[in-house]
Each structure stands twice: as structure tokens, then as C-alpha cells.
Amino acid sequence: MSTPAEWDESRVRQLHDDLTDLHEAVESTSAHGAEGDPDPGEGVRQLVTTILSQNVADENTRRASESLFERYEDFAAIEAADQDELAETIRVAGLPNQKAERIQRALAAVREETGGAYSLAFLDAMDADNAKAWLTDIKGIGPKTASVVLNFTFGKPTMAVDTHVERVSKRFGLVPESASNQRAHEILGAVVPDELTYPLHVLLIRHGRSYCSARNPDCANPVCETYCDCEGC
Template identity: 80%
Template sequence: MSMTEEWDAASVRDLHDDLVSLHGPVERTSDHGADASADPGEGVRQLVTTILSQNVADENTRRASEALFTAYSDFAAIESADHDELADTIRVAGLPDQKAARIQRALAAIREETGGAYSLAFLDAMPTDEAKGWLTDIKGVGPKTASVVLNFHFGKPTMAVDTHVERVSKRFGLVTESATNKRAHDELDAIIPDELTYPLHVLLITHGREFCSARSPDCANPVCERYCSCEEC
């Protein structure tokens, strides 16, 4: 596809099909997009875990999450915990002071919104943009964190743009090269068909890790040959 062409739903579907041909189809696992009412606290747990995952490797996120939910009996205990103690508990995730504050602000916002419950179930009935706006109004919760929760837990059509998705999307011309991460979220949400939001998220990450890496990309594949504009192609 020429980089001067406009992307539309049909061309995004072509990209999805080409990525599937290279990487295989994507299916939601049982905990992605499941019934949001089945466990009201699960969305909150995912929000907290996603805050922990900001700018850190998956293994350290897992360790920090395990330490957090072992040390505290419930969300109320986490919200009311001593800040320094909480920061020390999640230190392995990096930026412990900032993440402790973000987690406690998020839990306070949820409790205040629901009148005492730690549940994000109210987001399910909101339009996607309104639900994202509610989450990103919490200081420290950006569009990526909000989109992870809304798409993975509630199945809402909003793309979570991590470094891989942003890099590949810019190289493919899906997103303006100069776009901020927030702008990248808006541009992708505007062109990606709702049903492709989750699988394309996974496929772009896979392609970014396996071929279209930040350094020394391997462009000898049909997807890069067709879509990519990086210097190696």
C-alpha cells in the first residue's frame, strides 16, 4: 500500500489478513473480553495491574502484582495503606512512589464513583469514549492503561497503543509520524473496525517483536514489503 494512500476500514482489514497469513489468527483468551459482570472486582484488579505494568517488563509486573495482592487482603486495604509501605511492596515494578500514588488515586476514584464498592462495572454501560474519559481523568491513568482495561476486560473497541503498536503503526502509515501517543490512540480508533481492535493489537505487537523491531528490523517478510516505510525496507 502506498504511504500516500488513505487508510480506511477495507485496507485495515487487508492488513489484518496479511498479518494473519504471516503470524496466524488471534483468538481472545477466556479472560479477555469476558462477561464484565462475572467478577465485579476483576476490572479493578486489571486496572491496578496495568498501572504496575507501565514502563516495566512483564516479569516484574507479575512479581509486583503477586507481592501486592499477597500483602493486602482487599482493595480497601491497598487504598488505605501507608504510602511508603505500599511503594516498597511494589518496588520491583519501578517508579514505586508514582505507581503507589496512582493506584491509591484510582481506587479512591472508583470507591467515590460507586458509593463504596470497588467495581468498574459501571463502565460497561458507558459509550467507549465516555468510559475512556472517566478513566483518564484519574491522574496517572493514560490512554494506553484505559484502553487495556476497556478492551481486554469489557471488550470495548479501543486500541491500546504500546511501543510496538505505535512504532509499527507509524512505519505502516496508519498513524501520523509526528503523532503523540494520545494522538496515536485517537487515529487508530478512528480507522480500525471494532471487531479488529483486539486481534490487530495482538498482531501488531507480534509483528513489532518478531520483525519490525526498533533496531535492526527484519524486513524480509511480505507484510513489511507491502506496508512498511522504515529505512530498512
């Protein structure tokens, strides 16, 4: 297994290529249009959906998101909703009261910043660090949530470190085993080339789901054989 000190841009690029050979190439799904302009409401929707996804399975996130956007006609209605009613609407996502409060707090912050619009388009003009700082200043918005919004919606080089990315990165030695999630974001943000931020994020998730699972990993694959030194290898 490599140690963090041994990882440089060249080795990260090789990891990306090896993961691509195993899992196929990743195509960008940024919400930027053909001329590079983000959909004004897409960032807010991504923000709300990512809050719903905190500490819950993808299927429950999908169900909660569908329930939310079917019940309320727009973001203003979500922000103005009775919090108990909102919590009940998204209950399947877990931690309903906490997430309802976070969603309404985030929507209020966006509306106040823009003077009334529910749009995060203003983040597109900021560099990645300042945009991430603006989002994480909202209570309940951590580096993962901010990174998802900025990378997926605006194509900014922010690596979102979810449970799969963190687990695989630590097993491969990209990140020290003792590193916090915050520190993992910082380390990967520094070593991963900007243009590989999104595809490597997706590839690490694919690898974590397909092979490098938390329990009983399947290490009989060329990527694990090259980079990993977990108990299963």
C-alpha cells in the first residue's frame, strides 16, 4: 500500500486510468448548459437533495426527494412550510427534524444572499475555496455537501468525500487512516488534478460498491492488487 507522501499527481492519474480500465470512463453530468451557464435552480435542488442524502441510503434519498418536490410547488413553499409537516414529508430520509431545519436554513441563506431568488448562480463567479466557504458557513452544511453542489452543478474542482471515497482512499494510502473526513477533503483536494475531481470521485464510489466494500471486500481485481493493502488483500 502507498503512503500519502508517495501520492503525487502522476500516481493519481495512473490510479484514475486503472480504475477507468476496470469500471469504464466517467462522463461529466455537470448542470452547466452548452454555453457553460448553470441552470439557476439546479444548484439549490442539488443542495436540498444532498442535505437529504446525509447519512442515508441512496434509495431513501430518492424517495424523500420525490415526496418533497411532489408536495411543495417551489423552494419558497418549502422554506415557508410548517417544520413538523416538512419533517414528516421527508421522514424516510432519516433525521427528519434535523434535515427539515437544515433545508429551511439553507433556503433562507440563499434567498437572503440573492435578495429574494432561490439560485446559487452567484457561486459560479467565485473560486472554489470561497464558494465552499460560503456554503459551509450555513449551519449543517459540511464539506461533503458543499463539494457535491459545487462539483456536480458548477464543475468546480471540489472532491466530495463520502463513505466509499473515504474508505477506498484510506485503504489505498491516499489518505492516512486516522484522518478526519474534513482532513480527507483537504488532502484529496490538494493531490487530485482539477479535471479528475469528478471522474475520480465517481470511480472511487464504483470501486467501493463493487469491490472494496466495508465488509468482505473482493480484492481479486487488478486495482486492489496494485494499490490496496486491506485485510482482504
